[in-house]
Amino acid sequence: MGFICEGDVEKALIESPNFQNLLQRFEIECVKPIINAEGNGNLLPHNIQRHRDNLKDNNAEIVLIITDLDNSTSITSVKNRISPLVDEILIVSVKQVEAWFLADSITMSIICEPEYFFEFPENEVNPFETIRRELLRITGRGYGRYAKLKFADNFIRNGFSIENAANHPNCPSAKYFINKLQSLSRTHS
Numbered sequence: 001m002g003f004i005c006e007g008d009v010e011k012a013l014i015e016s017p018n019f020q021n022l023l024q025r026f027e028i029e030c031v032k033p034i035i036n037a038e039g040n041g042n043l044l045p046h047n048i049q050r051h052r053d054n055l056k057d058n059n060a061e062i063v064l065i066i067t068d069l070d071n072s073t074s075i076t077s078v079k080n081r082i083s084p085l086v087d088e089i090l091i092v093s094v095k096q097v098e099a100w101f102l103a104d105s106i107t108m109s110i111i112c113e114p115e116y117f118f119e120f121p122e123n124e125v126n127p128f129e130t131i132r133r134e135l136l137r138i139t140g141r142g143y144g145r146y147a148k149l150k151f152a153d154n155f156i157r158n159g160f161s162i163e164n165a166a167n168h169p170n171c172p173s174a175k176y177f178i179n180k181l182q183s184l185s186r187t188h189s
Contacts, residue, residue, distance in 0.1 A: 002060030026185035
């Protein structure tokens, strides 16, 4: 399976040891390179083709594209904009992938101390800003407005897991991602 990521944070998530271990448990091979499209505009059909070709040249049978909903009205509208091919899977995080970090209560609790739970992570218009604000409120420390990759790396070092996010009762896009991977797994088919 090859991966095309909208940006830095998505790529960091896919490259993370926890995610790579998840793929191994599901017996899914991760084809390199993991591609950072550097913005959702680069996921449009006329821009994404070179990335598709690169992964196919490296023997990816399936390509998984991961992007944010951002300000789009629906997942269907994102799917129509990107136009995934038959052998491609589109994963859309609602509203942004940072909502998955907010949904990982285990990692949020490690970073925030004490136990932390955010009820509706996918309702946040800008979950990164919510995390920044919450960390500043709880710990007195935070991240700069443009430090998304630093934030993601810190969460990954502290054990962030897409599985933890998928276990959150109000994070269906992370659960969909895990379910989609399970459906492709040799160990769950």
